[in-house]
Amino acid sequence: MNATERRSTFALGSIFALRMLGLFMIVPVFAIAGQQYSGATPALLGLAVGIYGLSQALLQIPFSLWGDYVSRRGLIIFGLILFALGNAIAALSTDIWQVIIGRAIAGSGAISAVVMALLADVTREEQRSKAMAIMGMSIGTSFMLAFIIGPLLTSHIGLSGLFWFSSIAGILAILLLLLVPHVSIQHKQASGHYREKFKLVLNNANLNRLHISIFMLHLIMTALFVFIPSQLVEWAGIPVNHHGWVYLPLLLISCFFAFPSIIVAEKKQQMRYIFMAAIFSITAALIVLSLFYTTPWGLILGLALFFIAFNVIEALLPSWLSKIALPSVKATAMGINASSQFLGAFFGGVLGGQLLSSSNTSMAWTILVGFAVIWLGVSWFLESPRYLSTLTVDLPAESQNLNDWSTQILQVQGVEEIAILKVQGIAYIKFDPKDLNDEARQKLSQLVNQPVAFS
CATH class of the missing domain: 3.30.70.100 (Alpha-Beta Plaits)
Incomplete structure (x- = not known):
């Protein structure tokens, strides 16, 4: 990559990572620490974790449609302001419903697709896969770091401090846009009406399979990390404020395996093979957890397999999407994908809350295995993307x-x-x-x- 591409990838990847870090730091701790709020119940705690996903799901598509017509930079700034405002409201909350409202406002800054589209604009086709892979890894790493930093910070600054941290991070992220060059894009396809763009994306079967994939990935991930903290406490005897020390080595191990897999997928054009292998790994991870969740080694092995596969899929999905979406509907396609991602997170949060309330732990894990098997079946028919040059x-x-x-x-x-x-x-x-x-x-x-x- 040239200097402009490296600078843009760093800036936009950091913006994405800061937002994801802020949104997900509460996931591994909120089910337990959130009981301090007035009116808190397991179901409402799960709703508070996942509600930002509903806001994102509802607004990603409008933001992305606008992103194909108006300034993407302006939309990103607007979204980051909403993100900072919502977290500030959550930081000042004493009631669970106030937290839910704050999380909903934070999630309404639905700029994920617009950030991805801007990165695709400022990178050459040969370097785009690398840039998207870096972006995907930054997203995956931010998720993993959130699960490490969240428990550690909570023991020192509490949930309110986590929300303030996220609010400040959102404001700082705006400054990173100064590193991204201004770019104008022209392409062969006519601009068309919003409805035509939307229809064009939805008629692409491979894009739809990628939308389902990101939905399933985040449904399973959010439900798992609402559910897993109580399992680590009960069966492994690890207190919540030490969970970060469980996730950190697993993150490092997952990167050791994930990075070579991503390189093979891109350099050898083996995206589909690596992608399917990662879904198999997630399914295997959940099967291990369903069978051996009562043992510390079963919990650790299952989480390790999940982390590896999660990082691989998060890195490959944006790159794959950018290859098969037509230039004229690039932001729209990424918007539908991001909407699917956060809708999955919303349902995952709600599902996690229900699993947390369940007295049948084995059945709860089996339900997650079922979702993974459905995902595997849908993704089986994915076709390899085509490759452009620049x-x-x-x-x-x-x-x-x-x-x-x-x-x-x-x-x-x-x-x-x-x-x-x-x-x-x-x-x-x-x-x-x-x-x-x-x-x-x-x-x-x-x-x-x-x-x-x-x-």
Whole structure:
């Protein structure tokens, strides 16, 4: 990656990670520590954990649709302000319903898809997979760190302190946008009406399978981490404020296995194989937990398998999505995917609360295994994505109209999209090598004033 791509990936990945860290730090501790709030019940504690997911699910699609028409940077700033405000309300709460309202407002800053779309805009196609993988790993790592930091911080600053920490993190994240260049995007597909964009995405079977995958992943993850703290206390004798020391080594071990898997998936174009293997691992993890949850080693082994697979899937999904979504509906596709993600988290929080209330622990784990098996069946029919290439060229002289120049390039057979970075003085031309014939190469060479040859 060049300097601009590295800087943008770092900034947008950090924005995403800060939000996820703030949203998820309460997950491993709230089921127990949240009992301090007036009116708290197991069901309401689960609702407080998952309610941000409902807000995200309802608003990701409107935010992403706007993101295909208006400034993505402006939407990101607006979403981060809502995130900070909601956490501040939760920090000041004394009643469980006040916490639920604060979490709902924090979740209403539904900018996940817009952040992903902006990252796709400022990276070349060959580097996009790497950037998305880094983004995905930052998301997965932030989840894992949340489960480590949450219990540790709670013992020192309490739940109120966690919410204040998240609120401040949201404000600081706005400053990171200064590192991301301004970019204008043109592509072949017509803009179309909101309804047409939405329909175009929903008619793509592979995209739908990815939406179901992210829904299932976060449903299982949220339910598991509402449910697992009580299991670690009861069967492993580990107090809540020490749970972070359980998750930390498991996170490190998972990274050791996950990173090579991601590299193989991207470099060797084995995305589908690695992805399916990760879903198998999650299913195996839940089976281990359902059979051996009464033993410390069973709980640890099950969590280790889950962490490894979770990191792999979180890293692969954004990259895969960016490869198969048409440029004109990129933000919309990511919005539906993010909506599915947070809807899964909402139902996972509610389900986790119900599992926490259940007297049949074995049956509770079996229910989660059932969800994993359904997910495995749906994902079995996923097709491998196609791979585009990128040509980096200097922008033409100022006297030449950039819009006309871009339009001419988009008319070249095989060219899918052009991203213009004015400050940097360059453009990324993204194309399908299989569709770029000799005549198209010659025409493109004339337009960019340099020889164009691809191996």
